[in-house]
Amino acid sequence: MTTTLNDLIEVDPAPEPPAKPVKAGLLDPRQLLRSVPDALRKLDPRVMWRNPVMFIVEVGAVFTTVLSMAQPSLFAWLITIWLWLTVVFANLAEAVAEGRGKAQAATLRSARQDTVAHLTDGRDIAAPQLQQGDLVIVEAGQVIPGDGDVVEGIASVDESAITGESAPVIRESGGDRSAVTGGTRVLSDRIVVRITQRPGESFVDRMIALVEGANRQKTPNEIALNILLAALTIIFLLAVVTLQPLAIFSKAYQAAAPDTAALDGHGVTGIVLVSLLVCLIPTTIGALLSAIGIAGMDRLVQRNVLAMSGRAVEAAGDVNTLLLDKTGTITLGNRQAASFVPLQGVDPEVLAEAARLSSLADETPEGRSIVALAGGGDVPAPASAQWVPFSAQTRMSGVDLGGRRIRKGAASAVLKWAGVRDAEVDEIVDRISSGGGTPLVVAENDRVLGVIHLKDVVKPGMRERFGEMRRMGIRTVMITGDNPRTAAAIAAEAGVDDFLAEATPEDKIAYIRTEQQGGRLVAMTGDGTNDAPALAQADVGVAMNTGTSAAKEAGNMVDLDSDPTKLIEIVEIGKQLLITRGALTTFSIANDIAKYFAIIPAMFAAVYPGLDTLNIMRLHSPGSAILSAVVFNAIVIVFLIPLALRGVRYRPSSASRLLSRNLLIYGLGGVVAPFLGIKLIDLLIQLIPGI
Numbered sequence: 003m004t005t006t007l008n009d010l011i012e013v014d015p016a017p018e019p020p021a022k023p024v025k026a027g028l029l030d031p032r033q034l035l036r037s038v039p040d041a042l043r044k045l046d047p048r049v050m051w052r053n054p055v056m057f058i059v060e061v062g063a064v065f066t067t068v069l070s071m072a073q074p075s076l077f078a079w080l081i082t083i084w085l086w087l088t089v090v091f092a093n094l095a096e097a098v099a100e101g102r103g104k105a106q107a108a109t110l111r112s113a114r115q116d117t118v119a120h121l122t123d124g125r126d127i128a129a130p131q132l133q134q135g136d137l138v139i140v141e142a143g144q145v146i147p148g149d150g151d152v153v154e155g156i157a158s159v160d161e162s163a164i165t166g167e168s169a170p171v172i173r174e175s176g177g178d179r180s181a182v183t184g185g186t187r188v189l190s191d192r193i194v195v196r197i198t199q200r201p202g203e204s205f206v207d208r209m210i211a212l213v214e215g216a217n218r219q220k221t222p223n224e225i226a227l228n229i230l231l232a233a234l235t236i237i238f239l240l241a242v243v244t245l246q247p248l249a250i251f252s253k254a255y256q257a258a259a260p261d262t263a264a265l266d267g268h269g270v271t272g273i274v275l276v277s278l279l280v281c282l283i284p285t286t287i288g289a290l291l292s293a294i295g296i297a298g299m300d301r302l303v304q305r306n307v308l309a310m311s312g313r314a315v316e317a318a319g320d321v322n323t324l325l326l327d328k329t330g331t332i333t334l335g336n337r338q339a340a341s342f343v344p345l346q347g348v349d350p351e352v353l354a355e356a357a358r359l360s361s362l363a364d365e366t367p368e369g370r371s372i373v374a375l376a377g378g379g380d381v382p383a384p385a386s387a388q389w390v391p392f393s394a395q396t397r398m399s400g401v402d403l404g405g406r407r408i409r410k411g412a413a414s415a416v417l418k419w420a421g422v423r424d425a426e427v428d429e430i431v432d433r434i435s436s437g438g439g440t441p442l443v444v445a446e447n448d449r450v451l452g453v454i455h456l457k458d459v460v461k462p463g464m465r466e467r468f469g470e471m472r473r474m475g476i477r478t479v480m481i482t483g484d485n486p487r488t489a490a491a492i493a494a495e496a497g498v499d500d501f502l503a504e505a506t507p508e509d510k511i512a513y514i515r516t517e518q519q520g521g522r523l524v525a526m527t528g529d530g531t532n533d534a535p536a537l538a539q540a541d542v543g544v545a546m547n548t549g550t551s552a553a554k555e556a557g558n559m560v561d562l563d564s565d566p567t568k569l570i571e572i573v574e575i576g577k578q579l580l581i582t583r584g585a586l587t588t589f590s591i592a593n594d595i596a597k598y599f600a601i602i603p604a605m606f607a608a609v610y611p612g613l614d615t616l617n618i619m620r621l622h623s624p625g626s627a628i629l630s631a632v633v634f635n636a637i638v639i640v641f642l643i644p645l646a647l648r649g650v651r652y653r654p655s656s657a658s659r660l661l662s663r664n665l666l667i668y669g670l671g672g673v674v675a676p677f678l679g680i681k682l683i684d685l686l687i688q689l690i691p692g693i
């Protein structure tokens with residue numbers, strides 16, 4: 003190979019740096035305004051009925067509109083206006099949540115251009131005509147026409163159009179960095195890409211659809227909550243309809259407020275009925291539910307993670323077991339050769355040369371560091387060399403040079419290959435392993451020459467993060483192909499709960515299955531084709547963007563930064579989504595119950611004077627009580643939009659402690675808020691003459 007990594011990275015500056023995707027901040031008041039047209043469009047009943055609670059409010063608003071037109075009064079019109087506002091505010095919450103993604107989608111679209119694909123057979127076709135399996139040539143300066151895997155060559159690629167990261171990345175055939183994304187630009191060299199996407203289903207297409215929320219499906223949890231809310235709505239509907247004294251109240255109300263009495267008893271009854279119903283059904287959570295879900299996806303997008311479904315985000319919040327790779331996730335991952343330890347009677351030079359020869363074609367970081375430590379990397383490899391590449395299954399790599407067969411790799415694997423048992427080797431391997439190092443045994447034919455000591459460092463801050471996970475009730479498990487002693491040493495240093503050593507990809511799947519059979523949800527990250535089955539099996543499978551297409555297809559999330567520790571953040575975001583939904587549901591229902599006690603006594607005190615002692619709020623008049631409650635019910639939605647989008651602030655602690663804390667804050671807050679809010683609004687409303 004003539005191109006080195008450094009040649010690739012020091013390329014000419016990219017042709018005009020593409021715009022960074024918009025990273026929307028918190029709620030911007032202008033965003034509220036900009037979303038108003040969308041919110042109005044969503045009033046279409048065909049859209050509304052998917053949200054049963056708000057659909058009932060809309061039907062109610064239509065009903066009071068008709069009543070108000072039939073028998074106009076200030077009271078009737080004010081109620082009607084505020085009922086419509088309630089529906090609009092709910093739509094606004096959803097539109098604002100979607101709007102933030104739309105800005106991002108617009109940037110993505112502008113980054114995508116009409117690209118011509120140069121097929122290997124010489125034809126030039128438009129990118130959208132590409133079929134799965136087509137082979138295209140992409141040269142320096144050209145845009146990659148579709149998603150695929152590099153099958154030939156190595157190149158540096160500018161992926162800023164999708165990741166927002168301006169540093170070029172290396173994509174090469176073979177290994178686990180072979181996937182390329184349509185719409186990104188090759189900066190240097192030439193690669194041949196085999197297209198893996200189906201037409202119209204490119205990664206960027208899916209990304210646009212995702213951030214726009216166009217194909218957002220309700221998650222099973224959301225559907226369940228919606229059913230519960232609808233059931234509550236029906237119960238309240240029945241309760242309100244069967245409220246006998248309403249008719250009596252209406253008459254009394256007319257008597258008490260004769261200046262609005264241009265309407266008959268039925269008009270008032272209808273309007274009061276709808277108002278009461280809207281106040282009692284769980285409109286707050288009904289209005290915010292979908293915004294909470296979209297915002298969760300959005301928070302992931304802002305951290306450069308694409309969740310392929312809302313369900314995956316929720317599953318992340320419920321995860322019990324986190325599987326993390328050792329090398330590169332828990333450790334820095336640039337496992338470097340630190341020293342060669344020859345066996346007694348072996349010339350150190352002979353060991354170094356064998357290590358060098360076995361690593362000349364080994365492109366792993368380990369292999370390169372061995373060549374560097376042995377020196378003489380410029381000495382060309384013998385032409386007769388037959389390379390044996392490293393694989394996670396064999397755990398060895400090496401070279402065959404005629405009669406000389408050299409292998410290096412995990413002790414157990416190499417000793418088995420060489421067919422030897424040696425106490426001295428065991429002793430060296432143990433010493434390196436118990437210090438957290440990785441020993442690679444080097445053998446030539448049936449003779450062990452010595453051991454290479456690979457060093458890796460646990461990333462700073464890991465112990466604290468795993469401590470946080472534990473407080474959340476999540477078990478962290480380190481998975482490694484390394485031997486059990488090294489694994490134990492690193493596991494102890496990093497503070498994980500458990501580890502799985504000498505793990506093959508099959509072992510990973512088996513581990514995931516056992517966890518799932520115990521009723522636990524499992525999350526993992528992966529990048530290689532090897533990882534694809536395990537990624538598919540896991541409840542949350544985060545594929546690295548640098549990984550293979552197979553891995554990206556199998557997982558249900560993609561991390562554009564390819565940072566395996568991101569899994570921890572993903573779990574936190576999922577948890578926050580679930581907690582936010584729980585907190586606002588609690589708030590909403592507590593709120594409704596409080597409203598019941600605020601309005602009913604005010605209304606019925608006029609009919610049954612005995613109830614007057616219950617009328618603790620001393621609202622101005624029954625009409626004002628009802629109007630205040632309706633107004634409060636509407637504006638509480640707007641007040642809570644920022645919280646729904648940002649998510650409830652949350653510190654890691656056990657589920658039960660979180661629950662009791664949230665019940666206290668949002669339950670109690672939900673009970674108190676309406677009393678204060680309604681009283682305040684009532685003080686303003688009583689200034690309006692005639693109510």
Ligand SMILES: Nc1ncnc2c1ncn2[C@@H]1O[C@H](COP(=O)(O)OP(=O)(O)OP(=O)(O)O)[C@@H](O)[C@H]1O
Pocket residue numbers: 327328329330364366368369392393394397398399410411412413440441442481482483484485
């Ligand atoms: N380039 C290599 N050549 C030979 N043997 C290797 C090479 N790289 C790793 N090994 C050996 O194979 C073992 C398994 O490696 P593998 O990459 O599957 O897992 P790992 O890197 O130890 O852990 P992780 O799952 O976190 O990546 C290593 O522990 C090491 O003993």
Ligand SMILES: [K+]
Pocket residue numbers: 280281282283284285286594635
């Ligand atoms: K309500």
Ligand SMILES: [Mg+2]
Pocket residue numbers: 329
């Ligand atoms: Mg590895």
